[in-house]
Structure formats: structure tokens, C-alpha cells
Amino acid sequence: MNLSSNYNWEGKVLLVAEDEDFNFIFLEEILMDTHAKIIRAKDGQEAVHLIQSAPQMDLVLMDMQMPIMNGYDATRExxxxNKNIPIIAQTAYHYGEAYEEIIAAGCDDFVSKPIDICSLKEMINRYLF
Known part of the structure; x- marks a missing residue:
């Protein structure tokens, strides 16, 4: 699959929980062509609040290392x-290092940083449809 693969997630709402501006801008840019609505939470506590106040979210991309409330605790909350919302962890760890802890927290899947754009889009598409 190439970078120009067309995904149309119009009508879908993705919550990106990411405290680093650069990382959020990167994700926003790579997801822009999917037509999904992107909402940002700058920490885990804000992510939890947004899920409580906007239950129409379709998927969460969760950075695991954030201030105030980390991604593990935010995922549990x-x-x-909403036990059915897919949560994809974003982590600097590689498979095996924190995988068990990420899954135990309730994440459905994970991507390692640096993020492979094609793999991320494929993964999100699987969980949305």
C-alpha cells in the first residue's frame, strides 16, 4: 500500500491524545486526507473529559507518555x-517491551514511534470498519 492510498473516513471522529505539538501536527497532516474530524487532547485527563462530553468519538490514538494523566490511566478510564471504543496506543517502545502493559491497560492495538504512515492508516481503517 502506498502513501496515496485513499481512505474516506468522512463522518468519523478521531481523538488524538498527544502532548507534543510536533507529533500532533504530524498525525493531523497524515490523517487530513481521510476526511475524518480530528480532535486533540493534550493530556490523558483531557482525553477522558472529551470522551465523557463527546460520546460520538469513533477511535482514540493514545500517546502513552503524557503529563497530568498518562495514557495507561486515561485508557483505563x-x-x-465506553468499553467498545477502539484505542490505539502510540509508544516509543517496540513490540514486547511494554506491549503487555499497553494491552492490560485496555488498548486494542499499538503503533511504535516513529510511526509508519501506511500501517497506521491500515490499522485505523480496520478498527473503524
Whole structure:
């Protein structure tokens, strides 16, 4: 699959929980052509609040290392609110290092940073449809 693969997620709402501006801008740019609505949370606590106040979210991209409330705790809280929302962890760890902890927290899947754009879009598409 190439970078120009067309995904049309119009009508879908993705919550990107990411405290680093550069990382959020990168994700926003690569997801822009999918026509999904992108909402940002700058920490885990804000992510939980947004899920509580906007239950129409379709998927969460969760950075695991954030201030105020980390991605592990935020995932646990979000799954209490909506156990069916897919949460994809974004982590600097590679497979095996924190995988068990990420899955135990309630994440459905994960991507390692640096993020492979094609793999991320394929993964999101699987969870949305």
C-alpha cells in the first residue's frame, strides 16, 4: 500500500491524545486526507473529559507518555466510559517491551514511534470498519 492510498473516513471522529505539538501536527497532516474530524487532547485527563462530553468519538490514538494523566490511566478510564471504543496506543517502545502493559491497560492495538504512515492508516481503517 502506498502513501496515496485513499481512505474516506468522512463522518468519523478521531481523538488524538498527544502532548507534543510536533507529533500532533504530524498525525493531523497524515490523517487530513481521510476526511475524518480530528480532535486533540493534550493530556490523558483531557482525553477522558472529551470522551465523557463527546460520546460520538469513533477511535482514540493514545500517546502513552503524557503529563497530568498518562495514557495507561486515561485508557483505563475511557474504557470504563465506553468499553467498545477502539484505542490505539502510540509508544516509543517496540513490540514486547511494554506491549503487555499497553494491552492490560485496555488498548486494542499499538503503533511504535516513529510511526509508519501506511500501517497506521491500515490499522485505523480496520478498527473503524
Amino acid at each position: 475511557i474504557k470504563k466510559i
